[in-house]
Every structure is written in C-alpha cells, then in structure tokens.
Amino acid sequence: MDFFHYRDGQLFCEEVRVADIARREGTPCYIYSHKALETHFKAYDEAFAGFDHLVCYSVKACSNLSVVSLFASLGGGCDVVSGGELFRALRAGVSAEKIVFSGVGKTRDEINAALDAGILMFNVESSQELDFINQLAAEKSKIAPVSLRINPDVDPQTHPYISTGLSTNKFGIPISRAVSLYQRAAGLSHVRVVGVDCHIGSQLTQVNPFRDAMKRVKLLVQELRRLKLDIHYLDIGGGLGIRYEDEKPPMPSEYARAVLDEVKDLGCVLIMEPGRSLVGNAGIMVSKVLYTKEGETKKFVIVDAGMNDLVRPSLYHAYQKIVPIREDVDGGDNAQTVDVVGPICESGDFLAQNRLLPPCKPGDLLAVMSAGAYGFTMASNYNSRPRVPEIMVMGDQYSLIRRRETFDDLVAGEKMIDWAASPGGK
Ligand code: LLP
Numbered sequence: 001m002d003f004f005h006y007r008d009g010q011l012f013c014e015e016v017r018v019a020d021i022a023r024r025e026g027t028p029c030y031i032y033s034h035k036a037l038e039t040h041f042k043a044y045d046e047a048f049a050g051f052d053h054l055v056c057y058s059v060k061a062c063s064n065l066s067v068v069s070l071f072a073s074l075g076g077g078c079d080v081v082s083g084g085e086l087f088r089a090l091r092a093g094v095s096a097e098k099i100v101f102s103g104v105g106k107t108r109d110e111i112n113a114a115l116d117a118g119i120l121m122f123n124v125e126s127s128q129e130l131d132f133i134n135q136l137a138a139e140k141s142k143i144a145p146v147s148l149r150i151n152p153d154v155d156p157q158t159h160p161y162i163s164t165g166l167s168t169n170k171f172g173i174p175i176s177r178a179v180s181l182y183q184r185a186a187g188l189s190h191v192r193v194v195g196v197d198c199h200i201g202s203q204l205t206q207v208n209p210f211r212d213a214m215k216r217v218k219l220l221v222q223e224l225r226r227l228k229l230d231i232h233y234l235d236i237g238g239g240l241g242i243r244y245e246d247e248k249p250p251m252p253s254e255y256a257r258a259v260l261d262e263v264k265d266l267g268c269v270l271i272m273e274p275g276r277s278l279v280g281n282a283g284i285m286v287s288k289v290l291y292t293k294e295g296e297t298k299k300f301v302i303v304d305a306g307m308n309d310l311v312r313p314s315l316y317h318a319y320q321k322i323v324p325i326r327e328d329v330d331g332g333d334n335a336q337t338v339d340v341v342g343p344i345c346e347s348g349d350f351l352a353q354n355r356l357l358p359p360c361k362p363g364d365l366l367a368v369m370s371a372g373a374y375g376f377t378m379a380s381n382y383n384s385r386p387r388v389p390e391i392m393v394m395g396d397q398y399s400l401i402r403r404r405e406t407f408d409d410l411v412a413g414e415k416m417i418d419w420a421a422s423p424g425g426k
Contacts, residue, residue, distance in 0.1 A: 003033035015396035018325050022365050025389055028305035029287040034394040036282035041074050047256035053270040056100050058238045059085040061275030061373040062388050066401040068092035081114040083110040094161055104170055107279055110138050119143040123197040130185055137190035147195035148173050152216040156201030156209045159316050164201050166201050175216055181226055193229050196221055199237025205249045207258040213261035221266050234268035240277040244370050245319045276373040283372020285310050289364040299338045301360045306342025307349040308382040310375050314348045322371035325365035328358040344383050384410055
C-alpha cells in the first residue's frame, strides 16, 4: 500500500492529505489512488506480456465509471455479470469486443443487450443457458460467440462463500460433462464456440489451485481440438488474492508464470478477469469516531460507517486493517483492544472485533485499508443510509467521482399511494 503513507504524522493518499479530503467531502467516504490502480493494471499486463492476452477487469469489484474507464484507457476490457455492469462498461468507453459476460443467471434482456452490443463472448454456465442464447441469437439473426465456463472441481482454499470451482458450487459446467456439451454447442445454429472459461474463486493466496485448474483445462482444450472445435480464447478467470493482514499472495508475475507454465503451448489468446488484485489495495474507506463506550466485557469504538457501507467484515468475518489518520505517536504503547462498530441496528454491524487500536476519541478519523474491492460495490441503503461518496486522488489533486447520496435519492424511485383517495382508503 505504498500509495497510502504517513508523512509528518498524517495519512496521505499519494500527495493529498486524507484528513483534508475528509474535512471537505465528509465521512464516511471511499478514496482511491489513481497511481495504485494504474500500477496494478500495468503489473498484470506486463506479467502476461509476450503472450496474446486481454485483461478483462471484473467490474463487480469496483464499478465506478472513472475506475472502469481508467482501465479501458490502459487497454483493458471488462468481465461483466449483469446488464447493469454491461451498461457501465459501455458507458465507460470499453469497446464491446473486449467484454466477456459471465454469471449463472443471465436473463433474456441481459443476453439481448449483450447480443446487440456485440460482446467478445458469453461465458455460458449451463446447458439451458446455452440453448436460450442460441434461441435469442436466432431471433436477431446473429451468431453468439460462446465459451463454456468449466467447473474443474479444484479447491481454491479460500472462504467458502467465495470459492466457485468446487463440484458443490453452483458455478460452471462440471468438467466431466464439458465435452458432450461442447459437441452439442458446435451443432447449434446460432452460437459459435470460441473458447473455454474457468474461474475457481476469489482471494486465492497460493498458485497451486490455479495450476491444478489449468492442468485440467488444458486437457480439455486438447480434447476439444481433437474434436475439431476452434478454441481460440482461454479465459482463466480472476481470483488472485491481496494482502489484508499477513497473507502473502503471489505477485501477478508469479501467478502469470504458473498459469503460463501450464497453458502457453496451447497458443490460445489468454483472457483474465482480475478484480480484487487491481483495486483492493488501491482504496480505503474513511470513517469518523462518533463515540466510545465501555461495556461490561468490551470496549466499543462507534464510527459513522456501518455494514451497509462496508459489509465484508460482517459478511465474511473478513479482516480489514484499520489505522488512525493521525499516526499513532505512542507506537502502540497505549493501544486498547476494541470492537469498531457502526450505527446499524444489528449486532453483526462491525468493521473489526477485538482489534488493538490506539486510543480513540470522538472526532478522530480512521481509515479502513484495502477497501477498494467489494467495498462500495456491496454497499446498500440499509437503515435508510445514503451511500457515501467515492473520491479519486491523482497526485496532489482529487476528484469526486461519485457524490454522496441525498435523502431525496433514497426515495427517488418510490411512489406514495394516496390512501385517503384509494378505494380501500378512508
Ligand atoms: N470472474 C468471475 C466469474 C467472478 O465470479 C469473479 C468474482 C471474478 C472474476 C473476480 O475475482 P477477483 O479477481 O476479484 O477475486 N465479495 C467477495 C468477493 C466475491 C467474488 C465474486 N466473483 C469479497 O468481498 O471477498
């Protein structure tokens, strides 16, 4: 996290003091470092340099238009999983020929929108979906490019909610059934088989599960080619982990080496779908201490950000590092074990539990680190809390890339029935 650092006892994002942003834009807020995003993207791109490849940023990790368009400007494409993400990617200027569409539940409208846009390929997750895409493409007299998402039954050794490549997960097509479904796909009139896709999970901190998956996928590609199928693209998915606490995830270069070791001889165009590893450590969430209080058995630091703003700790018991915006000058001597909790009416509303933090008082600012991925995108309006702003820092400047929602935004889509005038009303 070199792009977030202390200088003269104050936390900076690049050349901007985080406290200055918080003062002007209020808290809570998300802050992203442009330089970090760019550096992470380039590291990926360079890791696969020399091999025909396309980095398709997984939009779900952080879908702000400025983030997506930054990666597009660096040559990236997108991995989308909904009509909304497809809309965002196109709005951000990503060319349709660089968009892949994944997900187990694509609807008619979503498939039609992707056909109209002319995306690179659909990553198909079931036999019924394949038929549906064929039918919708036929209605438009188009040919839909498809790959099948293979479930290789490999344990990614990550949190069960974010592992996707096990036979017990809902994702993909069991590798044992892949050949027969590919053969059926080849016989359909309005789809064209163009590749193979595989994504086994998220926040992987070792290369071996990737290797194991690639070994299996390689055998499949070879078998499909024997059957005269043209497997042009190999989509290796995303999933590379980041450091939240003391993990030591592989660098993109090590990850690339492991993948390339297995599949470089296939001569496929490699597509990758990184999300977290591009944006996770490029963002923080800043929150203000409202109160502190001592319970019978615990000390609580109550902050103005809740599980609706950042749900990862509540949902996965995920560790997110929390640091004071003013550097702890005591070097931890006065640290206290506290729960950092939000204002939401749920006991599961916490950002950290049993965490050693320097003493906090109302008004202090805290930064939740590594919040760039699955932070803002998983935020909700629960407890009727407006969603918080997103800010992009570029050198010594920053830009508000999403304004704070207003109370009017909260009810903008709602309609209030006139009970007095309605038939059942009084
Ligand atoms: N491709 C597909 C098909 C995916 O399902 C995902 C993530 C990715 C790519 C990107 O994976 P990444 O490089 O970010 O690991 N909300 C969870 C993470 C859910 C990941 C879902 N799929 C979290 O906060 O940890």
